[in-house]
Amino acid sequence: MQAIVMTAPGGPDVLVATEIPAPRAGAGEVVIRAEAIPVLFPETKLRSGEFPLGAQPPLVFGFQAAGEVTEVGADVDSALIGQRVVVDTKGFGAYAEFVAAQADSVTPIPDGLSSVDAAAVLMNGSVAIPLLETAALTGAETVLIEAAATGIGSALTQLAEKYGAARVIATAGGTGKAEQARKLGADQVIDHNDPAWTARLREDLGGATVDVVFDSIGGTTALDLLDLMTPLRGRMLGYGWLAGAPAQVSASDLIMRGLTFTGCAGPAWLGRVARARADVLTLAAEGRLDPLVEAILPLDQASRAHQLLEDRTPLGKIVLRPGLSG
Template identity: 65%
Template sequence: MQAIVMTGTGGPEVLVAREVPRPRPAAGEILIRAAAIPVLYPETQLRAGAFPMATPPPVIFGFQAAGEVVEVGAGIAADLVGRRVVVSTDGSGSYAEFVCAPAQNATLIPDEVSAEDAAAAIMSGSIALTLLNTAKLTGSETVVVEAAATGVGSYLIQLAREFGAARVIATAGGPAKIEHARALGADLVIDHRNEGWTDELAERAPGTVDVVFDSIGGTSAAALLPAMTPGSGRMLSYGWLSGAPAQVSAAELIPGGLTLTACAGPAWQQRADGARTDILARVPALASPVETTLPLDQAARGHELVESRRPLGKVILRPAATA
């Protein structure tokens, strides 16, 4: 079968198409024929060496795939064969025509949802649902969604009102993403590429922001505190597109009675995993999550696109066997 092997850490060129043996499911595993493989932003960071790989290279790369179950290992019900699922691997192996994964990491795809849309939505959408549940919105609150045109942010905009937001302020980078955030439902969009965007937000919503969904991190997090509602404002920090987590101290939070919740770690991820079935059920009512579909052997190009941050939707790899 064809697979993409990460030959070392570095640029996208370390992802190389090779012919490798088809895997067999061990006890507790399933084997799927992959139809759609999402290129995830965290994967680009792992490939570049920002974080250690669970299995050092050379290794078949990738963490998620959607497709049809073709074989099950010992202890797994045979009636799963023929069902469509999205799977998460234990750290490698999804950039391939056939993918093995623990059966407990599989989520059934509803009949009305394509494999491509399921693969594109499951990670970002499940995180967005978990963030909204954590925020405990009241029905009258203003929220700020950072980096709102793509990924988790795009789902936060679309779902925020259902979960109790009265007003949605978004940030996005550049005209195309600003327009897309508006189309997704944001009431106000601020360009976070502009110097002083945090001051602009504080001026346009002084002391009235109840929740900040913070994916940028860095020094901008503290700069947003003056915009937050005294006594009840809360920041949910789940990313650091700036390159560093939110640089906020207790001394900065305490005077305003504000809180910061770290949305990360194994317990957090377990909660997000539990939202996967829920987000797949919602996919037909949401904006199409897929922007670009590439052949599996163009995985390096997929990484280039994701790292450029230009796409408004997900980049999906499609094995030749399902093209």
């Protein structure tokens, strides 16, 4: 079978199309014939070596894939064979024509939802839902969603009102992404490419405050936002650091303002993300969450897909499709 092997940490060119044997299902595992493989922004950080991968290359790269179950291992229900599902790997093995994964990572794809759309929407939506549940919005609050046009931010923007946001302020990088954020449901958009964007937000608020910040930028920007948040009930949820470092806020920064910071990471958090997957696919199948597929590329163009993500070019998800000719 064809697979994309990461030969070493580095640039997109370390992702190389290679012919290797197809995997077999071990105990507690399934194998799927992959029909759609999402290219995820965190994967670019793992490929580059910025984040630890957890295994030494060379290895077949990739986190998620959607397709049809072709084989099950011992202690796995044989009724899964033939079903369309999305699976999670342990961080490698998904960029391939056939993918092995733990059976407990399987999420069935509802009728009416394509494998491409299921692959595209799963990560963004399954992180956005527990973020919104944790925020516990009251129906009368203002939220700030950073990087709202793409990725997890795009799902947050689409779902925020449904989960109780009264006003959605978004940040986005550049004119095109700002327009995308508005289309997804943002009431107001600020360009976070402007180094003084937090000062612009202060002006636009005109003395009002933000109740909830969904922080994917991190760095020193998070500290700048604290004085714009509602004292005693303002809460910041940190789930990313596009700035290159987590939010640089201390306990004293929060205590003196009566604010809370929730770090959305770790095993317990990932368990909540996993439990949201079925709901995400249902929302997408019902047309209530747009998967925002931008491009479908052949599997052997994985390196190109990674370059596009690093250039911050796409407004939607890039999906790799085995068997598609380039």
